[in-house]
Amino acid sequence: MRNSGWKSQLTSSLFVLPYLILFVVFLLIPIGYGAWMSLHNWDLLNPVHEFVGFKNYAKIFDSSSYLNDLFLEGLKNTFQFVVFSVPLLVAVGLGLALLVNALPGKFKGFFRTVYFIPYAVSVSVVAIIWLWLLDTNSGLINQYMQKLDLPMIPWLTDMPWAWISLVIATLWWTIGFNMVIFINALNDVSEELYEAGSLDGASRWQRFIYITLPSIKPTMLFVVITSTIASFNIYGQPFLMTRGGPGTSTKVLLMNIVDEAFKQRQLGNAAAMSLLMALIMIVISVFQFKISNRKE
Amino acid sequence: MKKKKWLGIALTAALALGSLAGCSSAKDTSKSDGGKGEKITYWAPFSGADGPRMKTIVENYNKSQSKYQVDLQIVPQSDYYKTVDLAFSGQKNAPDVLIMHTDQLKNYADKNLLKDLSDTIAKTGVKAEDYSETAWKAGDIGGKHYNIPLDIHPLVMYYNKDLFKAAGLDPEKPPTNREEFLADAKKLTVPSKNQYGFVVPTLWPNQFIFPTILFQNGGELMKDGKPNYNSPEAVEALTFYRDLITKDKVSPANVQQDGEVTLFLQGKNAMHLNGPWMMEQWDKAGINYGVAPVPQLGTKQQAVYANAHNFVIPATVKDSKKLDGITDFLKYVAANTMEWAKSGQAPASKAIYEQSEEFKQMKQQPIVAKEFDYAKFAPAVANWGQLSDPLWAEVNLALLGKKDPQKALDDANKKAEQLLNK
Numbered sequence: 001m002r003n004s005g006w007k008s009q010l011t012s013s014l015f016v017l018p019y020l021i022l023f024v025v026f027l028l029i030p031i032g033y034g035a036w037m038s039l040h041n042w043d044l045l046n047p048v049h050e051f052v053g054f055k056n057y058a059k060i061f062d063s064s065s066y067l068n069d070l071f072l073e074g075l076k077n078t079f080q081f082v083v084f085s086v087p088l089l090v091a092v093g094l095g096l097a098l099l100v101n102a103l104p105g106k107f108k109g110f111f112r113t114v115y116f117i118p119y120a121v122s123v124s125v126v127a128i129i130w131l132w133l134l135d136t137n138s139g140l141i142n143q144y145m146q147k148l149d150l151p152m153i154p155w156l157t158d159m160p161w162a163w164i165s166l167v168i169a170t171l172w173w174t175i176g177f178n179m180v181i182f183i184n185a186l187n188d189v190s191e192e193l194y195e196a197g198s199l200d201g202a203s204r205w206q207r208f209i210y211i212t213l214p215s216i217k218p219t220m221l222f223v224v225i226t227s228t229i230a231s232f233n234i235y236g237q238p239f240l241m242t243r244g245g246p247g248t249s250t251k252v253l254l255m256n257i258v259d260e261a262f263k264q265r266q267l268g269n270a271a272a273m274s275l276l277m278a279l280i281m282i283v284i285s286v287f288q289f290k291i292s293n294r295k296e
Numbered sequence: 297m298k299k300k301k302w303l304g305i306a307l308t309a310a311l312a313l314g315s316l317a318g319c320s321s322a323k324d325t326s327k328s329d330g331g332k333g334e335k336i337t338y339w340a341p342f343s344g345a346d347g348p349r350m351k352t353i354v355e356n357y358n359k360s361q362s363k364y365q366v367d368l369q370i371v372p373q374s375d376y377y378k379t380v381d382l383a384f385s386g387q388k389n390a391p392d393v394l395i396m397h398t399d400q401l402k403n404y405a406d407k408n409l410l411k412d413l414s415d416t417i418a419k420t421g422v423k424a425e426d427y428s429e430t431a432w433k434a435g436d437i438g439g440k441h442y443n444i445p446l447d448i449h450p451l452v453m454y455y456n457k458d459l460f461k462a463a464g465l466d467p468e469k470p471p472t473n474r475e476e477f478l479a480d481a482k483k484l485t486v487p488s489k490n491q492y493g494f495v496v497p498t499l500w501p502n503q504f505i506f507p508t509i510l511f512q513n514g515g516e517l518m519k520d521g522k523p524n525y526n527s528p529e530a531v532e533a534l535t536f537y538r539d540l541i542t543k544d545k546v547s548p549a550n551v552q553q554d555g556e557v558t559l560f561l562q563g564k565n566a567m568h569l570n571g572p573w574m575m576e577q578w579d580k581a582g583i584n585y586g587v588a589p590v591p592q593l594g595t596k597q598q599a600v601y602a603n604a605h606n607f608v609i610p611a612t613v614k615d616s617k618k619l620d621g622i623t624d625f626l627k628y629v630a631a632n633t634m635e636w637a638k639s640g641q642a643p644a645s646k647a648i649y650e651q652s653e654e655f656k657q658m659k660q661q662p663i664v665a666k667e668f669d670y671a672k673f674a675p676a677v678a679n680w681g682q683l684s685d686p687l688w689a690e691v692n693l694a695l696l697g698k699k700d701p702q703k704a705l706d707d708a709n710k711k712a713e714q715l716l717n718k
Contacts, residue, residue: 044381136550154550247693
């Protein structure tokens with residue numbers, strides 16, 4: 001008996017092992033290394049990296065340092081994107097899931113695939129497609145606007161259009177993932193609850209509010225948190241579509257961090273910035289988690 | 297069950313795409329079957345259409361002799377300097393010889409990472425006189441010499457010959473100065489057809505265009521080691537450039553990233569300033585285009601902004617046999633860069649651009665070479681990339697009509713000064 005318990009423990013450990021190895025090699029070690037770097041004056045071209053303690057962090061909070069501008073301006077822009085995109089990523093994801101689920105069997109699979117396909121495409125392809133569609137002077141969308149005698153919209157060169165375009169492109173690209181998660185959650189809501197609701201005379205809307213939403217709450221929380229994290233990590237879309245413009249209005253935090261690391265070669269500063277960014281993301285996620293648990 | 301299978305397929309597809317992307321960024325080693333001599337590792341960022349040209353040169357060299365074996369490794373442009381930095385910081389095996397852009401030379405030279413070639417050159421017969429002076433001198437930093445030039449790529453003007461003909465202009469006589477440029481641009485603009493004389497980009501390649509007009513005005517980007525973005529010459533340049541949109545109306549407003557390229561490809565942009573690397577794209581699209589030196593858009597002198605590819609040798613390479621091999625290879629390259637010219641570039645070796653008849657028969661390349669004498673590079677300061685970032689962002693705002701040119705350049709200068717005093 002004891003023997004077999006030992007064996008099953010070993011087997012389960014072995015199952016965990018592949019993930020554990022990947023986690024340690026590709027996540028834990030780099031994070032630790034990054035933290036180590038952030039405590040040094042780490043110029044990529046200098047062989048000597050002197051230890052400076054928390055000086056790099058202090059510089060980020062020192063308003064006379066250029067790092068302060070770089071970090072806060074980037075953070076402000078990233079925050080804007082998060083605020084604009086997350087509610088839509090969740091709401092549209094859920095909306096599509098409800099829509100696709102309401103379709104007859106055969107179409108269901110088809111549309112699920114259609115909406116999911118963009119998710120498998122790389123960000124450069126997404127950016128090129130949307131650059132062509134949104135081009136102010138030769139893009140498809142403005143061409144139609146012109147035909148309808150509507151004013152041409154500077155999709156990527158004026159505010160707030162640049163954010164709107166980036167959010168639209170992001171929605172198109174990643175919405176499939178949230179949709180699939182929501183579809184699975186919707187399928188798990190027990191049919192009996194709806195039947196009971198109907199018998200009691202609940203309208204469609206009431207059934208959605210009082211049965212569907214509470215039943216998929218854990219999934220909702222998961223989607224909100226993963227969408228927030230993903231939106232925080234925005235980089236490719238503005239890098240390729242607006243180049244941070246107009247001016248630096250859409251230059252997000254990750255773009256600034258990458259510049260500091262590889263254009264400036266200041267890995268120490270960049271590491272401090274990214275750890276700070278990670279910290280902010282963790283705080284927000286924990287906050288979201290707490291809020292949704294309190295309501296229960 | 298069915299659902300899971302479907303998800304599996306999607307995941308596999310995503311993984312496959314991911315790994316494909318991984319492949320494309322992996323290093324591309326050219327296998328050559330030539331002799332087995334002293335091995336020389338050579339890094340270059342030629343991941344575009346120019347890659348195969350360089351590969352051919354290396355293969356021909358390896359076949360031509362058996363003492364040395366050059367191993368060309370192409371690192372994609374976007375990862376190039378990251379990879380080079382890691383090599384220099386000792387985390388990766390460094391190459392024996394590598395390509396470096398002119399605007400990067402100072403960054404590495406300042407940190408003593410490049411080999412001073414002054415004495416090696418004198419011994420081996422790679423001579424300054426064999427190369428364009430402009431290109432060669434860019435490698436003189438602090439009394440030492442660091443580069444052996446491969447090419448210079450200045451800004452050039454492309455124009456659509458069909459549109460010139462339709463507007464009643466001579467397609468063999470592109471404009472050469474500001475007046476002609478403006479007059480032609482106005483004739484070439486047909487608002488009803490969405491056709492424009494010169495579409496003003498608001499982002500890239502203004503990193504080439506704005507300094508060109510500024511240099512032509514007699515201005516400088518840096519003065520006495522300080523940013524000089526808001527000089528009267530710079531303000532004049534930006535005002536002229538912006539007036540093309542607002543006053544002369546030869547360009548639409550709000551041009552987005554690559555918008556001017558799209559319009560040129562669609563035959564709706566008559567004149568276009570860009571680098572010589574665009575040639576193959578126009579050829580593929582089948583446009584009836586002409587190439588000309590950039591007109592003198594500034595008020596004082598002819599000038600053009602350029603960057604260049606150079607060979608450099610890491611300071612750590614000391615083995616004399618290796619150094620001999622590198623010089624032997626570079627001498628071969630200087631005499632045999634016709635192949636390189638085929639990608640649209642103009643080699644900086646006089647044996648090609650001054651003496652080769654085949655070169656002179658080419659369409660674009662001799663025009664590029666014409667600009668060599670007055671071409672100017674980015675200011676030789678460390679971290680020009682970072683120092684110039686505020687300038688491009690403010691030029692962008694001015695061209696989008698969000699800021700007055702003077703105010704924009706003042707702001708850019710202020711930010712650059714802050715960066716310098718960090």
